[in-house]
Amino acid sequence: MFLDKEYLFTPGPTPIPNRVNVAMSKPMIGHRSAAFPVLLEDVSTRLQPIFGSANPVCIISGSGTGALEAAAVNTIEPGDDVVVIVGGAFGDRFAKICEAHGANVHRLQVELGKACQPEQLEDFIKSADKNFKAVFATYCETSTAVIHPIKELGEVTKRVSDALFIVDGVSCIGGVPADMAGWNIDILVSGSQKALMLPPGLAFVAVNDHAKDVIKNNKSNRFFFDLNRYFDAYDQKRSTPFTPAVSLIYGAQEVCQMIEEEGLENVIKRHDLLKTMTREGVRALDIPLLTSDEIASPTVTAVKPEGGNANEMRKMMLDQFRISLAGGQQQLSGEIFRIGHMGYCTPYDVLTVLSALEMTVKAMEGRDVLGLATRRAQEVWAEHV
Amino acid sequence: MFLDKEYLFTPGPTPIPNRVNVAMSKPMIGHRSAAFPVLLEDVSTRLQPIFGSANPVCIISGSGTGALEAAAVNTIEPGDDVVVIVGGAFGDRFAKICEAHGANVHRLQVELGKACQPEQLEDFIKSADKNFKAVFATYCETSTAVIHPIKELGEVTKRVSDALFIVDGVSCIGGVPADMAGWNIDILVSGSQKALMLPPGLAFVAVNDHAKDVIKNNKSNRFFFDLNRYFDAYDQKRSTPFTPAVSLIYGAQEVCQMIEEEGLENVIKRHDLLKTMTREGVRALDIPLLTSDEIASPTVTAVKPEGGNANEMRKMMLDQFRISLAGGQQQLSGEIFRIGHMGYCTPYDVLTVLSALEMTVKAMEGRDVLGLATRRAQEVWAEHV
CATH class of the missing domain: 3.40.640.10 (Type I PLP-dependent aspartate aminotransferase-like (Major domain))
Structure with missing residues (x-):
């Protein structure tokens, strides 16, 4: 593709x-x-x-x-x-x-x-x-x-x-x-x-x-x-x-x-921003997260869609929108999908994955959420600049 | 350099x-x-x-x-x-x-x-x-x-x-x-x-x-x-x-x-050629080898210069002629140096290392052996073509 x-x-x-x-x-x-x-x-x-x-x-x-x-x-x-x-x-x-x-x-x-x-x-x-x-x-x-x-x-x-x-x-x-x-x-x-x-x-x-x-x-x-x-x-x-x-x-x-060159403190702040953008973006789509904010990782976010269609969403994200995510492991298999946002990852990458998630939600559920998650994530980013 | x-x-x-x-x-x-x-x-x-x-x-x-x-x-x-x-x-x-x-x-x-x-x-x-x-x-x-x-x-x-x-x-x-x-x-x-x-x-x-x-x-x-x-x-x-x-x-x-692409048999033949070129080349300089022909590896050759100046030769090969060799290990430390000729290695590479060895022998011992080892190695190569 x-x-x-x-x-x-x-x-x-x-x-x-x-x-x-x-x-x-x-x-x-x-x-x-x-x-x-x-x-x-x-x-x-x-x-x-x-x-x-x-x-x-x-x-x-x-x-x-x-x-x-x-x-x-x-x-x-x-x-x-x-x-x-x-x-x-x-x-x-x-x-x-x-x-x-x-x-x-x-x-x-x-x-x-x-x-x-x-x-x-x-x-x-x-x-x-x-x-x-x-x-x-x-x-x-x-x-x-x-x-x-x-x-x-x-x-x-x-x-x-x-x-x-x-x-x-x-x-x-x-x-x-x-x-x-x-x-x-x-x-x-x-x-x-x-x-x-x-x-x-x-x-x-x-x-x-x-x-x-x-x-x-x-x-x-x-x-x-x-x-x-x-x-x-x-x-x-x-x-x-x-x-x-x-x-x-x-x-x-x-x-x-x-x-x-970026500065270790800035690297850590960037990961914190990536986390918040991801979580707020997912929330803007009314999709639940597995974890609460205080214990959420700056490097990976676990998304727990209602109705247990995590694997379907992940499959569509991959097949139609070419986004590679991870599934759940062990007892969480099929219950969650995970978005990694660490290392060589910028706020634009979060906007990318969120835009694909919006399109997936629209295709699967018929809800017209295009722009909602990315807009919320942009707001978060703007607050951090 | x-x-x-x-x-x-x-x-x-x-x-x-x-x-x-x-x-x-x-x-x-x-x-x-x-x-x-x-x-x-x-x-x-x-x-x-x-x-x-x-x-x-x-x-x-x-x-x-x-x-x-x-x-x-x-x-x-x-x-x-x-x-x-x-x-x-x-x-x-x-x-x-x-x-x-x-x-x-x-x-x-x-x-x-x-x-x-x-x-x-x-x-x-x-x-x-x-x-x-x-x-x-x-x-x-x-x-x-x-x-x-x-x-x-x-x-x-x-x-x-x-x-x-x-x-x-x-x-x-x-x-x-x-x-x-x-x-x-x-x-x-x-x-x-x-x-x-x-x-x-x-x-x-x-x-x-x-x-x-x-x-x-x-x-x-x-x-x-x-x-x-x-x-x-x-x-x-x-x-x-x-x-x-x-x-x-x-x-x-x-x-x-x-x-x-090269063919596994040809790869093996190439290593055999590299070995023979190396050994014959070293011999042409009157420098002893550690091993006899029947048990000599196609991938690496151990050279045992008389007078135990293996480390000096290796040092000059590196410092003056930019050739990285290996020394002896354990009891053979200082007694031998080793030339690897495996993997991404062609007959020209053997001519390269032999030409440096000739110059090293001339510089260290005063013997004018320039061309002797490479010439002998070329002969071996020609026989194998």
Whole structure:
């Protein structure tokens, strides 16, 4: 259908800026050459403010799930008791990873579309009366488009336990604030293909000194994801223990450049604007949202059309209007569709997706809503200028 | 120094063809879109002849070491006895991976620069008198530029044991023949950044049906590298269990196209020619090679200058003549340098590296050898036309 312009609004992968593609096309270099340590140190340190990390960010070749596994397998040992906050598919994945490595997983189940309240976590930890090794949380639960109150959950974790606080930031880091020290986060992980504007293939792991000590003494079976090997290679030679994904790291360097040029604070403000434009636009069409405003993610919005025709709407958006959205996962399958608005995304992109949604509503329901959502989103934008 | 042309002759990463860069710059697609299964099936099946595999090749986001770990952690369990043929740094890595996962590793140590003889393996297995779960072998030991007789080692493994035969093909697959069924290979793994002309970041794992059965029943702790998850996702939806490195897979599709256009047999012949040109050229300069002809790799050549000035020569090649080579690893550090000639490499590239070597010899030793190596390599080329 018309040209080859792609309208990718999935919450990962996300569109790649052309200058990032160009950077990734640089001539290949050997990872044992003099150029590589310079590149690695540059990127690892420029990622620090994005992760709010006091230490350079560790870069692993792999997907975001690899980063989750690295966080788990380096900290827990078989038989350890851990808390996993499960508010959707990715909390569930964290739990499954911990189970796969032999932990006794205590699932703090959160209603889908809701955030974990700090009191919930406090009660859960206190009533379990275990010596928890770690609390695993999800910053943005991609499957429900919910932002969990990480700062407050970190405060509780440290006040009522000695557990590590380990956070999955895959679908939001780069579009939201992060402050590991201020928020008591010991490990914060992310992937490349979300707000960080890269193709999938890099896993990022930011680790504070306390977690580094724990990791040093951890005895679990691991090799590729053994973070001690990454720390040693970085400290000794600004290198990686295994062949790094050089082209993607060149891309990450360009992403750091772009974020610095826009200014990290402005990037975060832009994501907030994209969220509000999207939500207000959808509301202007009288279509319900899954989540309330206070816990809505700046990077992805979950739409819950009445009558459960989420999949039909998504299908029409794709087939007739060439807009790629994501469906619901697990129990939310067919109940919601999700609009990703992160990374290489501008207010015009939100107007684009909303205009397609208007046309879809008109075609499916006969309601003439053309212009309503985009107009409301423009108003929001104008207020923010 | 002059322009930005890169002369990368390391045995991985290797130069990337421009058309592969272009393919990797295609607009990003969602991995749950309709387009992705088509892409994944296309690449997984077109890799089959390159791996000599009866089954589609499993594609994991990660480095070659990730592929080695996937092969190990899916087949062995803590306490299992395994044989690892160790003829250099990468055999050693396979052994360390198996140890990290709790196996009792029996190292069949092979002299550096030599290949493991089938009789050696036979004696080793028989005299150990263990019920070995697997024999791990390295097809091309990158650190010594030796090709091990995989077909013969596979024959022995199956004749005198019930072990799986698991082969590291990282630094040669795509430049050498492979026949999993004919050579009794149960699992053959490789990485993207060697003869397969891609940036680092993809791990390939080809598995036969027998190994699939073993993997299905394996109980080791694993998640990201759990091959059952990959088999299930592929069988059910032509998908991957975790976000795939889409851009690299687009690149792999273009690589398959290039190999098919040249013809896999011609690709293999080309690598053989590159090897012979390189070796004959070096010999024409009276510089010794580490390995004998019968076991010399078609993808990488190890040069062992007398007087142990390998590092000096390599440094001059880089600093004065802009040629990136690799040094020796572990005990061979300072003893050898290695010339990679695989993937996106033509006979002209060999003439390039040899011309630099001539100038280096003249500058360091005062011997006027200009033209000697390239002339001999041209003769070899002419004989093969």
